[in-house]
Amino acid sequence: MLNINAIHSAAKLLQGRVRKTELISSHYFSERIGSPLWFKCENLQRTGSFKIRGASNYLLRQPSKSLSAGVITASAGNHAQGLACAAGQVGIAATVVMPKATPLAKVMATKSYGAEVIMHGSSFDDAVELARQLEQERGLPYVSAFDDPLIIAGQGTVGLEIIQQLPDIDTLLVPIGGGGLIAGIALAVRSLKKKIRIIGVQATGCPSALVARRERKPVALPTAKSLADGIVVKRLGDQTFPLIEALVDDLVTVEEEEIAQAIVSLLEMGKLVVEGAGAVTLAALLYSHRKLAMGNTVCVLSGGNLDVQTMSRVVERGMLSEGRFLKIRVDLPDIPGALAELAVLLAQIEANILHVSHDRRTVDVTLGHSEVRLELETRGPEHIALILEELKATGYAAEVEH
Numbered sequence: 001m002l003n004i005n006a007i008h009s010a011a012k013l014l015q016g017r018v019r020k021t022e023l024i025s026s027h028y029f030s031e032r033i034g035s036p037l038w039f040k041c042e043n044l045q046r047t048g049s050f051k052i053r054g055a056s057n058y059l060l061r062q063p064s065k066s067l068s069a070g071v072i073t074a075s076a077g078n079h080a081q082g083l084a085c086a087a088g089q090v091g092i093a094a095t096v097v098m099p100k101a102t103p104l105a106k107v108m109a110t111k112s113y114g115a116e117v118i119m120h121g122s123s124f125d126d127a128v129e130l131a132r133q134l135e136q137e138r139g140l141p142y143v144s145a146f147d148d149p150l151i152i153a154g155q156g157t158v159g160l161e162i163i164q165q166l167p168d169i170d171t172l173l174v175p176i177g178g179g180g181l182i183a184g185i186a187l188a189v190r191s192l193k194k195k196i197r198i199i200g201v202q203a204t205g206c207p208s209a210l211v212a213r214r215e216r217k218p219v220a221l222p223t224a225k226s227l228a229d230g231i232v233v234k235r236l237g238d239q240t241f242p243l244i245e246a247l248v249d250d251l252v253t254v255e256e257e258e259i260a261q262a263i264v265s266l267l268e269m270g271k272l273v274v275e276g277a278g279a280v281t282l283a284a285l286l287y288s289h290r291k292l293a294m295g296n297t298v299c300v301l302s303g304g305n306l307d308v309q310t311m312s313r314v315v316e317r318g319m320l321s322e323g324r325f326l327k328i329r330v331d332l333p334d335i336p337g338a339l340a341e342l343a344v345l346l347a348q349i350e351a352n353i354l355h356v357s358h359d360r361r362t363v364d365v366t367l368g369h370s371e372v373r374l375e376l377e378t379r380g381p382e383h384i385a386l387i388l389e390e391l392k393a394t395g396y397a398a399e400v401e402h
Contacts, residue, residue, distance in 0.1 A: 001149075002149040002152060002153060002187070002239075002243075003187070003191075004187065004188060004191035004192070006149065006153040006156075007153050007156035007157060007159070007160060007184065007187065007188045007191075008160070009153070010053070010057045010150075010153040010154045010156065010157050011157045011160050013056075013057060013060055013061075014053060014056055014057060014154065014157060017052075017056050017089065018045065018046060018052055018053050018056060018157075019044065019045050019046055020161055021040060021041045021042050021044050021045050021158075021161070022041045022044060023038050023039070023040050023041070023161070023162060023165040023166055023298070024038060024039050024041060025037070025038050026038070026039060026270060028269050028270070029265075029269070029270065029282070029285075029286075032286065033285045033286065033290060033293045033297070034290075034293065035171075035293040035294060035295060035296075035297050036295070036296050036297065037285070037293065037297050037298075037299065038166060038296070038297070038298045038299070039270070039272070039282075039298070039299050039301050040158065040161070040162055040298055040299070040300045040301060041272065041301050042158060042278070042300060042301060042302050042303060042304075043272060043273065043274045043275070043278050043301045043302070043303055043304025044304065045303075046085065047078070047081040047082050047084075047085045047109070047113070048078065048081065048109070048303055048304045048305040049078035049081070049082065049230070049278075049302055049303030049304070049305060050078075050082075050155055050158055050181055050300075050302055050303070051078045051079045051081065051082030051083070051145075051155075051303075052081075052082035052085055052086055053082075053154040053155055053157050053158065054079075054082070054146075054148075054150070054151035054152065054153075054154035054155045054180060054184075055079065055082040055083040055085075055086040055087075055143065055151070055154070056082075056086040056089070056154060057150050057151070057153055057154030057157075058086075058143055058148060058150040058151055058154065059071070059083075059086050059087065059090050059092070059143075060090065061150050062141070066141060067090070067092045067141065068092070069093075069138070069139060069140055070087070070092050070093030070094060070095065070140055071083065071087060071092065071093075071094055071095070071140055071141050071142070071143050072094070072095040072096070072097070072131055072134055072135055072138065072140040072141070072142055072143070073094070073095075073096055073097070073131060073142060073143045073144070073145065074096070074097045074098070074124065074127035074128040074130070074131035074132075074145065075096055075097075075098060075110075075124070075127070075145055076098065076099055076102055076106075076124045076127075076229050076230060076232060077098065077102050077103065077106030077107075077109075077110070077229065077230060077305060078106070078230050078277075078302075078303050078305060079145040079146075080096040080098055080106065080110040080115065080117070081106065081109050081110050081113060081305070083096065083115070083143055084096060084110050084113035084114060084115035085113045087113075087114070087115070088113055088114050093114075093115075093116070094113075094114070094115040094116070095115065095116045095118065095131075095134065095138075095140065096110055096115045096116070096117050096118070097117075097118045097119075097120050097127040097128075097130050097131040097134070098110070098117055098118070098119055098120070098127055099119075099120070099121050099122060099123055099124055099126060099127050100119050100120065100121065100122060101122060101229070102119070102229070103229065103305075103307040103309070103310055104307060104309070105305065105306075105307030105308070105310075106305055106307070107119070109305070118130070118134075123224065123232070123234065124145075124232060124233055124234070125220070125233075125234050125235070144180075144237075145177075145178055145180065145233075146177065146178030146179055146180030146181070146183075146233075146237050146240055147178060147179075147180065147237030147238060147239050147240060148180075148239070149239065151180050152180050152183050152184040152187070152239065152240065152243070153184060154184070155180050155181045155183075155184035155185065156183075156184025156185055156187055156188040157184075157188070158181070158184070158185050158188075158300065159184065159185035159186070159187070159188030159189045159192075160188050160192075162185070162189065162298055162300075163188070163189055163192045163193060166296060166298060167193075168296055169189075169193070169196060169295075169296050169297075169298055170196065170197065170294055170295025170296045170297065171196070171197045171199070171292065171293060171294050171295060171296070171297040171298070172185070172189060172196060172197065172198050172199070172297075172298050172300070173199045173200075173201055173281035173284060173285065173292065173297070173298070173299050173300065174186075174198065174199070174200055174201065174281065174300045174302075175200075175201055175202070175228075175230075175231050175277050175278060175280050175281060175300065175302045176200040176201065176202050176208075176209045176231060176236075176244070176251070177202075177230060177231035177232070177233040177277065178233040178235075178236060178237045178240060179209065179236050179237050179240025179241065179243070179244055180237065180240055181300070181302060182198070182200050182240075182244060182248060183237075183239075183240040183243035183244055183247075185198075185300070186198050186243060186244070186247035186248055187243060187247060190247050197249050197250075197292075197294065198247060198248050198249050198250075199248070199249060199250045199251070199252060199284070199289075199292055200244065200248050200250070200251045200252070201251075201252055201253070201254060201280040201281050201283075201284045202231060202251065202252075202253050202254075202280065203226035203227075203228045203231060203232070203253060203254060203256070203259065203276075203280060204226075204253040204254065204255050204256070205224060205225045205226040205232070205256065206221065206224035206225070206226050206228075206231065206232045206233065206234070207221075207253050208221055208224070208233055208234060208235055208236045209236055209244060209251050210251050210253065212236045212241055212244075213244075213245065213251060217241070218235050218236040218237065218238060218241045219235065220234050220235040221234040221235070226256060226259070226276065227256055227259060227260065227276045227310070227314060228259055228275070228276030228277040228279070228280055229275075229276065229277065230275060230276070230277030230278070230302070230303055230305075231276075231277040231280070250292070252284055252288075252289050252292070254280050254283040254284050254287065254288060254289075255287075255288070256317075257317070257321045258283040258284075258286070258287040258288060259276050259279055259280055259283050260276075260314050260317040260318040260321060261283065261286070261287070261318045261321050261322055262274075262279040262280070262282045262283035262286060262287075263275075263276060263279045263306070263311075263314050263315075263318060264314065264315055264318030264319065264322070265282070265286065265318075266279060266282060266301075267311075267315070272301065272304070273304045273306055273311075274301045274303070274304050274306065275303045275304055275305050275306040275310075276306075276314070277302055277303055278300075278301040278302040278303045278304060279301070281299035281300055281301070282299050282301075285297070285299065319377075320402070322380070323378060323379075323380040323381035323382075323383070323384050324377065324378055324379065324380060325354075325375070325376070325377060325378065326351070326375070326376040326378050326384050326387065326400070327373070327374070327375050327376075327400065327401040327402070328373070328374050328376070328388075328391075328398045328399065328400055328401065329371065329372070329373050329374075329398070329399040329401055330342065330371075330372045330373075330374065330391070330396050330397065330398050330399075331369055331370075331371060331372075331397050332369060332370050332371075332372050332396075333368065333369055333370075334368055334369055334370040338370075339356075339358060339372060342372065342396065343356075345390065345391070345394060345396075346374075346376065346387070349386060349387055349390050350379070350383075351376045351377070351378060351383075351387050352376060352377040352378075353374060353375070353376060354375045354376065354377055355374070355375040356372065356373070356374050356375075357372065357373040357374075358370055358371075358372050359371045359372075359373075373401070388400070
């Protein structure tokens with residue numbers, strides 16, 4: 001039976017197998033949101049996310065005979081790594097079906113833990129379909145990423161740690177994908193501290209929990225997409241849904257630009273590498289849902305598996321959103337010194353040129369002219385406005401690119 005005793009039992013079983021992750025306070029972000037803010041750093045967990053907690057609790061509770069042939073699952077990345085690592089610890093094989101769009105770093109990490117990886121489909125749900133088929137064909141137990149009492153109990157150990165580390169917590173924000181993490185955490189903290197506000201956060205591109213609450217049952221979304229790939233789950237779990245409905249006060253969503261900016265802020269000001277799924281909680285507080293922060297507030301940073309390519313794109317996107325990066329297209333006379341004059345002007349208004357492309361051969365450019373595309377480092381929206389104003393005043397027709 002799933003209750004607080006099951007979560008306490010999971011905590012004892014996981015001692016020495018998972019990291020008791022740090023709860024760190026942030027002076028900078030506390031000032032920005034106007035309330036004391038802490039981060040529960042599951043991004044520092046072994047395998048880079050909380051998923052190893054639930055996977056380990058599940059495997060350790062199974063009769064050894066039932067696991068002799070190994071296990072199978074579907075995952076967008078973090079559950080894959082958690083299960084692969086946990087399977088290695090107990091000495092069994094693991095097969096993982098992953099969507100084709102899964103970041104390469106997550107695929108390689110899963111393989112490094114010894115799992116067989118099968119790439120299939122465009123979404124988590126496509127991967128689940130094949131994994132369920134292989135479950136029957138190969139006779140392998142399927143390990144749910146979120147919709148199982150043992151998985152939920154394992155994830156709930158995060159909540160026990162939060163209460164131990166900050167007994168006077170007032171507000172808690174948790175990411176939601178399939179709902180296993182927030183269901184477990186909410187059950188744990190509500191059992192130990194009644195007066196606490198629990199808020200679930202999703203990406204606007206995948207609001208499965210909000211839709212389920214509105215429809216009063218889990219509903220499969222027709223489409224789902226977000227850079228927060230770890231929480232792109234089209235349908236909330238059947239077992240997680242009633243727990244969320246009973247224990248979670250509010251559900252909110254955040255936009256892609258807000259997620260990108262939160263990732264960049266955590267990198268730059270928090271010195272923390274956090275993937276999109278983990279950064280949604282801070283994104284909510286920094287941008288569209290500032291009023292959620294009341295009293296001692298904790299954001300669960302659920303994962304840190306951010307590959308370099310994604311990080312590069314996200315950093316660029318975050319800088320664009322914050323007005324610290326500007327892309328422009330300028331039509332120049334194709335004469336010696338024209339590009340140099342433009343560079344001098346940009347230097348005078350303190351725009352740092354990061355990249356320049358000069359092309360006179362494109363059909364979109366008038367004969368005798370050249371097209372110049374510039375990527376500039378800027379100091380914010382006011383600086384961008386000044387740059388565009390100066391360019392216009394000196395006769396340059398600059399087109400902003402996104």
